[in-house]
Amino acid sequence: MIDSSIIAIDGFASTGKSTLAKMLAKHYNYSYVDSGAMYRGITYAALQNHWITSKGLEEAKLFEGLKSINLNFEPLTNSLLLNGINVSKEIRTQEVSNNVSKIATLPVVRDFLVKQQREMGKRKNIVMDGRDIGTVVFPNASHKFFFTAQPEVRAKRRWEELKLSDPTADFDSVLKNLIQRDAMDSQRKVAPLKIAENAIEIDVSDLSVAEVFTLLLKKIES
Ligand code: DC
Numbered sequence: 001m002i003d004s005s006i007i008a009i010d011g012f013a014s015t016g017k018s019t020l021a022k023m024l025a026k027h028y029n030y031s032y033v034d035s036g037a038m039y040r041g042i043t044y045a046a047l048q049n050h051w052i053t054s055k056g057l058e059e060a061k062l063f064e065g066l067k068s069i070n071l072n073f074e075p076l077t078n079s080l081l082l083n084g085i086n087v088s089k090e091i092r093t094q095e096v097s098n099n100v101s102k103i104a105t106l107p108v109v110r111d112f113l114v115k116q117q118r119e120m121g122k123r124k125n126i127v128m129d130g131r132d133i134g135t136v137v138f139p140n141a142s143h144k145f146f147f148t149a150q151p152e153v154r155a156k157r158r159w160e161e162l163k164l165s166d167p168t169a170d171f172d173s174v175l176k177n178l179i180q181r182d183a184m185d186s187q188r189k190v191a192p193l194k195i196a197e198n199a200i201e202i203d204v205s206d207l208s209v210a211e212v213f214t215l216l217l218k219k220i221e222s
Helices: 017-028 035-048 059-068 094-104 107-123 133-137 151-165 171-187 209-221
Strands: 003-011 031-034 071-073 080-082 126-130 141-148 200-203
Touching (some): 003 017, 003 133, 017 031, 017 126, 017 209, 031 035, 031 107, 035 071, 035 080, 035 094, 035 107, 035 126, 059 107, 094 107, 094 171, 107 133, 126 133, 141 209, 151 171, 200 209
Parallel strands (some): 003 126, 003 141, 031 126, 141 200
Antiparallel strands (some): 071 080
């Protein structure tokens, strides 16, 4: 069965998945779901509640704590609400980025979020971006894309974004974090980052946003 109301965009961090996913959602009048924001939301909650400390992650506390976590997206702005509070800015800090891949390796966390993501797909037409959308969450999505790009190109994008909120952001640590996240995301046991069957791979290193958008529309409509 092909799920024609779902467009899945997976790929490496900072390849422009969310920018393009938003553009597609607007073009087709679909809803946009940023699944990475959900993993970041759990990570932010874990940091706030001291389930992650300097000694490491207290898994038992996190598993118990999941019961009290409610994640939603505010429909108009796509802001992430954690128990009703907008945490869109807080989930983009380097501290959350440094811890999120570890949280995303935990099967309990993945089950918790994948269930919610599938529910979102039942209710409406969506474009969802992430790491396992075409492989695990919606293996029957009618359109699947996989974005790649050179690590330096991606780190530059992320660094420029970060500098807007943190002028002290340092390129080398951004690059190091990206490379570490790529490794953890690709090598984890559950739902590793990999290209899905039938997905179209796009190397965006030398393409502008407009060029990627045109390419996606061409592929979807062909
Ligand atoms: O897309 P992002 O960089 O905001 O995602 C943050 C982290 O969440 C990323 O390092 C891996 C994880 N993630 C995941 O494991 N599965 C997804 N579907 C989306 C994100």
